[in-house]
Amino acid sequence: MFGDSSVYSRKATLSLKISEFEVPPMQDLLIIGRKAPIGPEAVRRMAEALSPEQFTLLKIDHPKIEAVLLRNSILQMMDEKLLMKIILEESERMISESMVLRSELKIALSVQREVDLL
Amino acid sequence: MNISEIMNPTIYSISSDKSVSHAAKLMSEYQMDSLVVIDHGEVVGLVTSRDVLTAHPNRIVADAMCNEVHYLLADQNIWEAHHYFLNENARLAIILEDQQVSGMITKEIVDMQIAQYKDPLSGLYRAPYIQFIGESYLQKKIPFHLLFIDLNNFGRINKQYGHPFGDDVIRTYSAVLSSVAEDQGGHLCRYAGDEFVLISTAPDALVEQYIELISRPTDVLDITVSAAVGHVNGYSEPDFFSHSWRELIAQASLASSAIKAQRMESSFS
Numbered sequence: 051m052f053g054d055s056s057v058y059s060r061k062a063t064l065s066l067k068i069s070e071f072e073v074p075p076m077q078d079l080l081i082i083g084r085k086a087p088i089g090p091e092a093v094r095r096m097a098e099a100l101s102p103e104q105f106t107l108l109k110i111d112h113p114k115i116e117a118v119l120l121r122n123s124i125l126q127m128m129d130e131k132l133l134m135k136i137i138l139e140e141s142e143r144m145i146s147e148s149m150v151l152r153s154e155l156k157i158a159l160s161v162q163r164e165v166d167l168l
Numbered sequence: 169m170n171i172s173e174i175m176n177p178t179i180y181s182i183s184s185d186k187s188v189s190h191a192a193k194l195m196s197e198y199q200m201d202s203l204v205v206i207d208h209g210e211v212v213g214l215v216t217s218r219d220v221l222t223a224h225p226n227r228i229v230a231d232a233m234c235n236e237v238h239y240l241l242a243d244q245n246i247w248e249a250h251h252y253f254l255n256e257n258a259r260l261a262i263i264l265e266d267q268q269v270s271g272m273i274t275k276e277i278v279d280m281q282i283a284q285y286k287d288p289l290s291g292l293y294r295a296p297y298i299q300f301i302g303e304s305y306l307q308k309k310i311p312f313h314l315l316f317i318d319l320n321n322f323g324r325i326n327k328q329y330g331h332p333f334g335d336d337v338i339r340t341y342s343a344v345l346s347s348v349a350e351d352q353g354g355h356l357c358r359y360a361g362d363e364f365v366l367i368s369t370a371p372d373a374l375v376e377q378y379i380e381l382i383s384r385p386t387d388v389l390d391i392t393v394s395a396a397v398g399h400v401n402g403y404s405e406p407d408f409f410s411h412s413w414r415e416l417i418a419q420a421s422l423a424s425s426a427i428k429a430q431r432m433e434s435s436f437s
Contacts, residue, residue: 087224089231091184148224 074101078155080119081137085147090117112138114147127157171249172242174281175263175271181206182215188232189225191215202260204272205233211262211269213237239264240273247300249278287358289335290342298357298365302413309409311402313375315366316420317382320394320428322362338362340388348378372403398424
């Protein structure tokens with residue numbers, strides 16, 4: 051039998067995980083699927099708001115991929131067509147129409163020169 | 169009838185940064201299947217119910233809209249709007265008056281108005297349509313052939329076989345004329361009872377061939393039908409463009425009557 055002395059309580063536990071927000075959050079490039087929840091124009095506006103004049107949006111004709119957002123500095127280092135060819139070749143195997151992929155892209159230059167000794 | 173008389177003076181709009189799901193909500197609220205996308209007072213696109221259905225609801229309107237916007241002028245008439253929608257495969261146009269946006273119009277509204285100018289029996293347009301085509305050609309100084317086609321002895325067909333059969337003849341004959349008119353890119357209408365008017369810009373030889381074909385007795389629904397064709401040739405007629413539409417149609421119909429009278433005479437002699 052339940053008497054007046056029974057105690058009822060409701061408690062909540064709060065948990066916080068704090069880490070640094072990376073600006074911009076999209077690293078070097080974003081690959082946007084044709085039916086992704088965020089479209090190219092929204093991505094462009096977001097990039098422009100977070101990192102003005104640092105990203106370029108390239109719309110492409112591809113069955114699954116609608117556009118690629120690229121960091122301008124990468125485009126200055128490599129030919130756009132060659133870069134896009136590599137990005138598409140590698141990403142089209144794993145992307146679906148509804149996905150947005152983000153990627154880190156680093157270019158490392160390796161040089162070896164042979165010179166005549168005096 | 170001008171577009172300004174049937175357009176919707178209210179612009180149902182949305183800004184490009186709103187979500188597709190918000191656009192769908194507005195469309196349902198306004199009972200519209202398109203919204204004009206306006207950013208900072210400038211028209212930037214159009215979002216339709218089809219766009220809303222195919223795009224992810226989380227996307228912004230800018231990523232779902234069509235950037236191609238169609239414009240019509242408030243003083244253009246409904247035939248011009250009808251032709252524009254057909255040629256451009258558009259469904260909605262913004263209406264401009266004195267270079268200012270004054271409203272919008274959908275293809276459905278124009279089609280509903282145009283349907284009133286269709287003859288229910290033959291499915292062809294009625295006289296105001298051909299008048300619009302003729303007058304606009306005259307205004308633009310485009311020469312054309314004007315053919316006034318009058319069925320011979322149609323009154324006799326009605327008396328001999330009854331009016332329902334006469335209606336069947338009109339329907340079948342209209343379909344024949346319509347297919348020939350389409351072949352040469354002409355404009356055809358049922359002008360009155362058993363009279364049809366055709367405007368064609370086809371070469372003379374082809375038009376002559378067409379007249380020969382129509383004038384020749386043809387079997388329609390087990391009876392033989394022929395027509396008297398009055399022809400005004402805008403390519404050879406002197407001062408063609410100095411005539412009004414009314415004068416040209418009178419000239420063509422009189423030419424048709426003269427051919428009929430000539431045939432009657434020769435059948436009695």
